[in-house]
Amino acid sequence: MALNTLLNHRTIRKYKSKSIDKTLLNQVFEAGCRASTTGNMQVYSIINTSDANVKEQLAPTHFNQPMIKQAPNVLTFCADFNRFNKWCKQSNAEPGYDNFLSFMTAAIDALLAAQNVAVAAEEVGLGVCYIGTTTYNADKIIDVLKLPKGVIPMTTLTIGWPDENPGQVERLPLEAIVHNNVYSDYTEDDIRTLYAEKESLPANKQFVAENNKESLAQVFTDVRYKKADNEHFSGVLLKVLKEQDFL
Numbered sequence: 001m002a003l004n005t006l007l008n009h010r011t012i013r014k015y016k017s018k019s020i021d022k023t024l025l026n027q028v029f030e031a032g033c034r035a036s037t038t039g040n041m042q043v044y045s046i047i048n049t050s051d052a053n054v055k056e057q058l059a060p061t062h063f064n065q066p067m068i069k070q071a072p073n074v075l076t077f078c079a080d081f082n083r084f085n086k087w088c089k090q091s092n093a094e095p096g097y098d099n100f101l102s103f104m105t106a107a108i109d110a111l112l113a114a115q116n117v118a119v120a121a122e123e124v125g126l127g128v129c130y131i132g133t134t135t136y137n138a139d140k141i142i143d144v145l146k147l148p149k150g151v152i153p154m155t156t157l158t159i160g161w162p163d164e165n166p167g168q169v170e171r172l173p174l175e176a177i178v179h180n181n182v183y184s185d186y187t188e189d190d191i192r193t194l195y196a197e198k199e200s201l202p203a204n205k206q207f208v209a210e211n212n213k214e215s216l217a218q219v220f221t222d223v224r225y226k227k228a229d230n231e232h233f234s235g236v237l238l239k240v241l242k243e244q245d246f247l
Contacts, residue, residue, distance in 0.1 A: 005123045010168055012127025015071045015160030019050075024124060025073065028159075031120035035112040043102075044110035045080040046117070047145050047153075048073055057144045061137040062156065067129050071158035076134065076141065077114040079106030081246075082150035103152070103246040110154040118157060127162035130155060136233045138240045149245045170198055 029046065037043070049055055050073050059068045068074055081097045088095040096102075118128045134141065134156045141153045176194040186194070198204060199216050208216055211223050221227075241247045 002119060002123065005119055008168075009118075009122060010127070010166055011129050012160075012162045012164060012166070013067050013129050013158075014162070014164040015067070015127065015158070016163045017072075018161045019072045020126065020160065028117055028120045028124070028126070032113045032117035035109075035116040037109045037112065038105045041084055041105075042109065043079065043081050043084050043097075043106040044113050044154075045078045045083070045151065046113065047076040047078065047147075049076065049145075050074075054144065058141070061140040061144060062131050062133045065131065065133070067131070067158040071129075071160045073159045075114075075117065075157040075159060076145060076153050077110040077117075077155050077157070078147060078151050078153050079103060079110050080151045081106055082148050085150055097150075098245045098247075100241070100247060103241060107152075107154050114155050114157060117159075121157075121159050125161070126159055129158045131158065135237055138237055139243075142240065142244070147244075149243075152240055152244050152246070170201060170204075172198065 025048075029048075032046065033042070049058060052069075055069050055074055058074060059065075062068050081095070081102055085095040085097060114130075118130070121128050132155075134153050138153050141147075142151075145153070147153065172194060195216075204216050207219055208214075211219050213219050213222060238247070
């Protein structure tokens, strides 16, 4: 049941050496392609990398996270107007998709497909891990995967047969996420209450101590997602959007 699959999601970073049967993998891809898509344009592509040499080249673009080399398949989900633009031009229709809105349309399509693939994979016993570094080094990934104009990598999934059974990562309570009818802004008391459990977990307390910080929030702002890094990689991505004909 899909609901149980979603509620029991775990991030898998260790995989068995066993490959994924091509028929099964194609079924997972079919499920991905049933995802909702703007105007039924399907302006996304999935790059399925299983070749060890290509994974070796991809690894540095993802800061050498071991899953990239270990997983039998590395899936890069791309915003892709290249295919659609070519179809338009061959059909005597002039495309007008060299703009930021079109990039967002294709990015949303790609991410919806990625989540469908993730759920389908877990439904059949496979494990997945989202790799959040894809947009950081989009320019380098474009080179490795030989992506043409109109194509930008958005997210990456490693996929394979799990070789671990980790616990679930904590999530904020529903009242932190769900707003009824309109947005209800948070008071200081609300914030303290909503983040209290997250901050109290032993693993997160250890995280704070290891990084010599006063709070878990400081780990995010000062160590994991620093302003300087955010600004640098924002510049990289904006340059990619221009070079790939979206700005």
